[in-house]
Amino acid sequence: xxxxxxxxxxxxxxxxxxxxxxxxxxxxxxxxxxxxxxxxxxxxxxxxxxxxxxxxxxxxxxxxxxxxxxxxxxxxxxxxxxxxxxxxxxxxxxxxxxxxxxxxxxxxxxxxxxxxxxxxxxxxxxxxxxxxxxxxxxxxxxxxxxxxxxxxxxxxxxxxxxxxxxxxxxxxxxxxxxxxxxxxxxxxxxxxxxxxxxxxxxxxxxxxxxxxxxxxxxxxxxxxxxxxxxxxxxxxxxxxxxxxxxxxxxxxxxxxxxxxxxxxxxxxxxxxxxxxxxxxxxxxxxxxxxxxxxxxxxxxxxxxxxxxxxxxxxxxxxxxxxxxxxxxxxxxxxxxxxxxxxxxxxxxxxxxxxxxxxx
Numbered sequence: 304x305x306x307x308x309x310x311x312x313x314x315x316x317x318x319x320x321x322x323x324x325x326x327x328x329x330x331x332x333x334x335x336x337x338x339x340x341x342x343x344x345x346x347x348x349x350x351x352x353x354x355x356x357x358x359x360x361x362x363x364x365x366x367x368x369x370x371x372x373x374x375x376x377x378x379x380x381x382x383x384x385x386x387x388x389x390x391x392x393x394x395x396x397x398x399x400x401x402x403x404x405x406x407x408x409x410x411x412x413x414x415x416x417x418x419x420x421x422x423x424x425x426x427x428x429x430x431x432x433x434x435x436x437x438x439x440x441x442x443x444x445x446x447x448x449x450x451x452x453x454x455x456x457x458x459x460x461x462x463x464x465x466x467x468x469x470x471x472x473x474x475x476x477x478x479x480x481x482x483x484x485x486x487x488x489x490x491x492x493x494x495x496x497x498x499x500x501x502x503x504x505x506x507x508x509x510x511x512x513x514x515x516x517x518x519x520x521x522x523x524x525x526x527x528x529x530x531x532x533x534x535x536x537x538x539x540x541x542x543x544x545x546x547x548x549x550x551x552x553x554x555x556x557x558x559x560x561x562x563x564x565x566x567x568x569x570x571x572x573x574x575x576x577x578x579x580x581x582x583x584x585x586x587x588x589x590x591x592x593x594x595x596x597x598x599x600x601x602x603x604x605x606x607x608x609x610x611x612x613x614x615x616x617x618x619x620x621x622x623x624x625x626x627x628x629x630x631x632x633x634x635x636x637x638x639x640x641x642x643x644x645x646x647x648x649x650x651x652x653x654x655x656x657x658x659x660x661x662x
Contacts, residue, residue: 304578306511308534308541309490310567310599310615311350311361312383314427315373317560319347319366321424323654326351326362329403330385331480333659334631335621340365341596344640345650353487354661355630356621358569358599359540360489368652370560372426377498378608379556380563381546382428384418384491386539389433392484393419396431398473399480410471413522414440414454416491416539425561432491438516438537447537448515454522485662492531492542493566495610496556500528500547502607507532507543510586511568521546543568556610565603565611572616573600579614597637598623631656 316322326332335356340348346367352360362383375381387393390410397407397419409419418432438447477484497503507513516537521527527546534541543566556562570576576593580602583590591603599615606612624635634651636644 304570304575304582306513306534306541306614307569307571307617308359309493309543310358310569310613310617311363312380312490312493312566313348313363313365313564315370315425315558315560315562315564316349316364316366317368317370317372317425319349319364319652320654322349322364322366323656325424327659328657329400329405330486331484331662332362332486334656335361336598336635337631337633337654337656338597338635338637339640339647339651341594341637341640344636344643344647347651347654350621350631353489355627357489358615358617360487362490365564367560373559373562374554374557375428375496375562376554376556377496377548377550378606378610379496379558380566380610381494381496382420382430383493383563384430384432385486386488386491387431387433387486388483388488390417393417393431393433394471394473395477395481395484397471398475399477399484401472402476409468411468411522414519415517423561427561427563430491431486432539434488434539438531442517444536448517448531450518452517452519454519480662482662487662489540491539492544493563494544494546495563495566495606496553496608497545497547497606498550498608500530500545503545503547504530504532506606510583510588513543516542563610565613567601567613567615569617570614572618576600576602576614576616595637597635631659 332351335352336350338348340346350363393410400407405421407421416432418430420430508515513532516533517531519529521529531544588604594601598621601613601615603613
């Protein structure tokens with residue numbers, strides 16, 4: 304029984320159409336499921352991902368129409384990152400996004416990967432990060448995560464000025480997402496905010512059994528610890544990281560548009576999930592009953608700073624109720640509210656979704 308990696312992240316959107324346009328047309332993800340929030344059927348729950356939305360690639364949104372903009376803080380998520388193979392892909396993304404009028408920061412050297420940063424229409428901070436070079440650049444493979452690593456202050460800029468970094472750009476426009484740019488490798492990591500990193504470590508390492516991979520500092524705020532946890536050798540797609548911030552300085556998260564509602568980790572199946580639930584209850588945590596989300600089963604708990612954490616099964620998956628070829632085309636409702644379809648459809652704003660093309 305173990306955590307397998309990231310399953311999905313769920314974020315608040317103020318406008319479902321704007322979210323669809325950005326994640327499909329700008330980032331090239333596929334809308335794999337158009338459904339509703341099972342706990343609030345009058346609002347959309349949209350799932351984006353690779354061709355089938357497999358766990359680890361799924362980025363999902365609750366539409367809270369006209370929700371005020373949220374604010375990161377203790378108990379919330381700072382950003383999430385998607386994966387590409389190398390620096391060339393980052394340069395192409397930087398050019399594509401910049402040409403579309405989207406402000407991009409980077410490419411920055413984060414020692415263990417390189418990355419760029421930008422925002423979606425609701426202000427969510429997005430990162431695209433490279434696969435490597437990985438955790439062993441400054442610690443032996445059998446000792447990663449065992450020492451506090453102080454990053455060289457020049458690492459973020461790589462001995463270059465911000466002006467030089469901003470000027471670095473792919474040499475020609477990138478109107479089409481090429482195969483090396485495709486974000487079908489899924490999420491790289493999710494970064495949240497903690498008021499006590501040691502307590503967070505006890506949650507992820509002591510309770511969830513994940514591996515502490517790196518004890519370092521936030522390159523943009525050296526006063527803030529930045530620790531990474533993952534599965535196995537800590538490959539992208541298994542990673543959760545936290546910045547440690549003081550409550551007095553940062554404050555608590557304000558939920559709203561652009562903020563993460565919850566993060567989810569993958570477990571093998573329903574049997575493993577029930578074992579996890581028993582283990583978590585024994586550890587004294589408050590855990591929800593198993594919830595049927597049609598495409599997976601879920602249990603919910605909270606980290607020490609009250610960030611909602613979900614453990615979701617790998618299956619049955621999004622092709623359960625529609626063919627792979629037409630995923631995301633029709634509004635899908637769980638059987639127990641299908642009789643309310645007309646009423647629900649009247650509460651939802653129709654969405655226009657362009658045909659998805661595989662990169």
